[in-house]
Amino acid sequence: MTDIWDEADRERALARTFTRRGLLVGLGQAAVFAGIGARLYQLQVVERGRYVPLADQNRLDVQILAPVRGRIVDSTGLVLADNEEGFRVILTPALAGDLTSVLRRLSHILPMSTEKRQQLAVRARRQSRNAPLVIASDVTFEQLAEINLLAPELPGVRTEITWKRRYCEGETMGHVVGYIGAVVKGELDADDDPVLRVPGMRTGKTGIELALEKELRGKPGTERTEVDARGRTMRALAREEPQPGRDARLTIDTRLQRKVLARLARERQAAVVALDVETGAVKVMASVPTFDPTDLAAGLSSRTWRRLVTIASRPMLNRAVSGVYPPGSTFKMITALAALHANVVTPKEHMACGGAFEFAGKTFRCWSRSGHGSVDLHRAIRESCDVYFYEIARRAGIDAIADMARHLGLGRTYPTEIALQKAGVIPDPDWKRQTLAKQWLGGETILAGIGQGYVAATPLQLAVMTARVATGRMVMPTLLQPEPDAAHEEFKSLGLEPAWLDVVRAGMAAVVNEDGGTGRGARLEDDRVRLAGKTGTSQVNRASSDRVQSEIDWAQRDHALFVAYFPYDKPRYAVAAIVEHGGGGGATAAPLVREIAETILAHDAERQSEVPPPQLPSAAPPKREG
């Protein structure tokens, strides 16, 4: 019995303790809840005057301020691309409430077709409701004023000052300057700069706009504001000013470029590159057909854009740096230097050209049906004897030729601010194995020797090659004017024997100035300055080069090329030109280069007699009003 009573006592003791403490806990929880209740009362009843306006009307807004884009100017300081102030209208769907009626009311001020309004409504649905939508980018001041006047009836709508790109030299500098366009998804993935997500942001697509995008863009700023439900700014909290982009000064003189283009435009599809051989500065970079970036900046209909992009003559293509062609005989200097360097030929060695060359059971023909007779290196260059070059190419081997080609600037892009360069092709057995999974054939070496077969280069590369041959240095092209106080370093030497370079150069001079030269059409009228060069005819269609070019369809004709440098005694400029489907290099491209060389020389003379060029306007853009 004792156990049971102990058990019962225990139980009662525990129960009593529990009851006591349970009541305490109960009071405790009541107190806590009462405290919370008091807090709720405070927030919702006492202070509601403070929170209601906060909720209805205030919102923290962080806006990204787009920086002003840097300008592009030419070598004389002439403005090629700058920014025009404009106004645009932005709508935030989350604040607009009834989107359709707001858009309808807006269309009374800004002309908007029903289709456009529908498009906007669709776009608004697709993106986040808090993300702003650009309604119109080209608003007049009157429209701006009207919109601000009617602000209470246009919830979620606000106006902004914006900058629009202006291209001042149109078609002349279209390819060089390039144009800007809307940001593409691929760019967003590659670059996490927040300014790319600002609506209406534009980035460079071609030319200098693309190559110098980072420098031209600048750094965005931020602005924190409190805005009410209508989007009106209540107060500015903090602002970090954007940094404007840096201006870019080019090496090209627009007036010279314009003159060259005037001549070039007489051809259907052609390109010219002219370099200053001492500095590598690009003096001329022209390609026809060309285009006016202003048209693109204004906004094309998708139909016009599609036409521009798909038309066969491809005006958007900058042939000077993106056009890839077999260099034809303009390649022969490389073959010569490769053979000399490999010690498989001497300049005095004579070979017999009978018009044909047998190799591996195939016949490779010289352009001269009857052959050139006995040729040494000088004559071979002058008269562009294919047989001679077949033979020395065979002797030197493809690796030697490819090495020399790369040494002289072919087969690569240059690490410089020239956009959309193509690397072309300098073939060798490794390349063929990797690209075509096939073995190199001996016949391909000899074809490479005359710049045919797989060999391909751009006019820019050919100009660089010519500049390197002319100076014996590793000339590098550049489109940007160096700082005036920057030290000018000479390019490194190529390391080639001066004797070989002399022979090759003499041959090039003979091409233009001696009898029998294939490029006599390039001979300058002024005897005081001599031009040296090399013709090139690159086959488009093997069969057709047997026939008279003028009888064939234009698209089947060979391309005409010519490379040159002048003055011969003290080289200053290197030029490379191609006329697509122009037929013979000597017939078409050489006279073109003559005219261009004369234009350049005349322009130089003109500039010498001028007043010194005007001061470059200060780099900072004009201050914004208000």
Next chain:
Amino acid sequence: MRRMFSSGRPHTLGARLWRLDWTLLLVVALLAGIGVGMLTSVNGGSFQPYAERHALRFLIGLGIVIAMAVTPLRLWMRLAYPAFAVGVVLLALVPLVGVEALGARRWLGIGGMTFQPSEIIKIALVAALARYYHDLGPERISRPTWVLVPLLMIAVPVMLTLRQPDLGTAVLFACCGLGLMLLAGVHWAYFTAGTIASLAAIPLALSRLHGYQRKRLEVFFDPDRDPLGAGYHITQAKIALGSGGVSGKGFMQGTQSQLDFVPEKHTDFILAILGEEWGFVGTAAVLLLFALLVTMALVAALRAESQFARLVIAGFALTVFIYAAINMAMVTGVAPVVGVPLPLISYGGTNMITLMISLGLAMSAHVHARDGLYGD
């Protein structure tokens, strides 16, 4: 040992069902219903997917409660220690083989499904402590050795969850466990000593907080420090609540929620939306419902006639109280954001089910309250 004064055991299923505390279940159902309503509004008027799932889970939970309630209490008593042991083992496995998500390691995966061992502990800790104090006589309750054991039982899960990191759950374990010890009758001296010790240890605790937890603390004291980041929740919640005024803006008329200003509006901050739409009237009503629920549970605990039953029911009351109080304090800005949901109202599957299992245990204790736990 046989109890001599047991006052009638329910033998049949019908009798057991009759003994369920249906009024308490009604209060629970009311709160869950409010949850469904709020989730509909917060989702822009759409019943799917949140409101629907919430209602479904509640119904499943209700089924669990009834099923557990009609099961004899002694079964749960026998399972208490094993369940706790399993829970601790699983919890210990989490840092070793656990699944990581959202920067925290809280889950274990089995065959493509994940679950949180801390949920098991939520129920098993209460049951294990209740069992412990049921077996322990009043003369041994306050002896140091016998106080150390439950402290360890609490400390181990607390440490393990703190490392996950899951501050909210760790706080729940600590408060609930200590609350049960208090109710069981552990001497006051321990609690005063413990309070002094923990006050002294605050600096140490602060230094061991994770970066984001410390940030939350800083932001709690000064929300304007980071208005778009960590302070955003608090600021927006207060704005939403405060702007509701006395009677609120009306169902689905909450601008702050509809404009997506309040983050986590389905889960931790749902009270802010309720406050915006139903005003002080609404929030006070919810507060009263929770107070009522906790009080009813405590009263039922007082009436229970075995220590296990008392503590198990009290455990449920404490759980509801701790969650509700911390969540509401958080949403009104009087406590730092620790990520604790509002019971029965916040969306979140595991929480609802775990709470219902707790309730099932408590209900079983209530139904069999006059049982003899020893003997047949």
